[in-house]
Amino acid sequence: MDGQVKVLGTEPPEFSSAETGWSGFLLERHRMVGVFEEVGWHSSHVIMCLGGSSVVRVSGGAGNACCVIRPGRIFIFPRGCDHTNISVSGGRCRFAVTELDRGRLERRFFEAASTSDESLAPQLDIDDARIVALIGNMLAEATAGCPCGPLYGESLSLSLAAYVAARYSIKNVRSGRAEHGFSGTQARMVIDYVRAHLRRDLSLLELAAAIDLSPRHFSRLFRTTFGTTPHRYLIGERVNEAKALLAVKRLSVVEIAEALGFADQSHLTNVFRRVTGVSPKRYQREC
Numbered sequence: 001m002d003g004q005v006k007v008l009g010t011e012p013p014e015f016s017s018a019e020t021g022w023s024g025f026l027l028e029r030h031r032m033v034g035v036f037e038e039v040g041w042h043s044s045h046v047i048m049c050l051g052g053s054s055v056v057r058v059s060g061g062a063g064n065a066c067c068v069i070r071p072g073r074i075f076i077f078p079r080g081c082d083h084t085n086i087s088v089s090g091g092r093c094r095f096a097v098t099e100l101d102r103g104r105l106e107r108r109f110f111e112a113a114s115t116s117d118e119s120l121a122p123q124l125d126i127d128d129a130r131i132v133a134l135i136g137n138m139l140a141e142a143t144a145g146c147p148c149g150p151l152y153g154e155s156l157s158l159s160l161a162a163y164v165a166a167r168y169s170i171k172n173v174r175s176g177r178a179e180h181g182f183s184g185t186q187a188r189m190v191i192d193y194v195r196a197h198l199r200r201d202l203s204l205l206e207l208a209a210a211i212d213l214s215p216r217h218f219s220r221l222f223r224t225t226f227g228t229t230p231h232r233y234l235i236g237e238r239v240n241e242a243k244a245l246l247a248v249k250r251l252s253v254v255e256i257a258e259a260l261g262f263a264d265q266s267h268l269t270n271v272f273r274r275v276t277g278v279s280p281k282r283y284q285r286e287c
Contacts, residue, residue: 014094015143022142023150023203024157026099029139033092044100044120046164047075048135052093058124060084065124069093074128076168078120096135100161119169128167134160147263149201152231158204158219181225186211190222198238199261204230239275242268246284253280 013028029050049069058065062081067073068090077084138156141148182190193210194202207230208218222230238260245256257268272280 013097015139017142020142021146021150022153023146024138024142024153025101025160027135027138027142028097029143030095030097031092032095033088042079044079044164045077046098046100046131046135046160047077048096048098048132049073050094050096052091054088054090054093056093056125057087057089058084062122063124067125069125072127072132074123074126074131076120076123076126076164078122081122096139098135098138098160100164120164121168123168130163130167131160134163147267148231149261150203151201151207151234154204154215155219155229155231158216162216180221182211182221186221187225194234194237198234198241199259201261202230202234235271236275238262239272242272242280243276243283246280247287249284249287253284256280 011031013030015029017024017027033054049071051071053068053070056065056067056069056075058075060081060083062077062084134156138153138160141153141156146153181187189211190207193207204215204219208215211218213221219230222233226233228236241260242256245251245259246253251259253268254265257263257265260268262268262271269279272278272283276283278286
């Protein structure tokens, strides 16, 4: 928290993204049981139950609740919820803990920091399928060694921060202005930049800098312009290039995977099949 190691419970995390190449918000997996007194939240945290069945009691600055939790239940503790007491009893539960670090927002996503985490309202034992999906994807990517690259991790983290701020802020003020997409020149620059760097693990920060925008603004305009996320667009362009290389039949699937920045042949095969419905080898045979 805020650059300092804070003990959450009596045991170290089962997994921490700080030990990997993960480029999004700090993400940890914990087994927890016991009483945690006077917890001070120096940054906002989103906690999701992964497994187990325990009684959780919360009291103090974040509010009061007593519940039997199950997998998929969400807790949001905003920055500044000081003097919060948490008790987990009746058996160990596994939790995914994500830190929406305001400093990281400012350093990495600039404009996103304008949404203050201090405006978030605490949420205790709620259902939210979108948060479950986002944290599930974040945890799967980080524990797998980040095969999809930094752009995917950054996009997931930014999506989580934006969704939590929009859904659970005390004040949710919208300007009412219609959001326009990229200009023709900006769209062409983005397309050319992606195609020129297909083999690299592009980051959201790098793509936004290519047309001099903040990452959060870039993400909004990108979706409006192309109807998808930057990560999905990049994957689509890699698959299209893979199709062209497979049709020429001069390179093996292994060589194409390496040329286009996939982790390995298996990664290319899985992504290619998901997008096209067939394997690269079958596509090559049928060309």
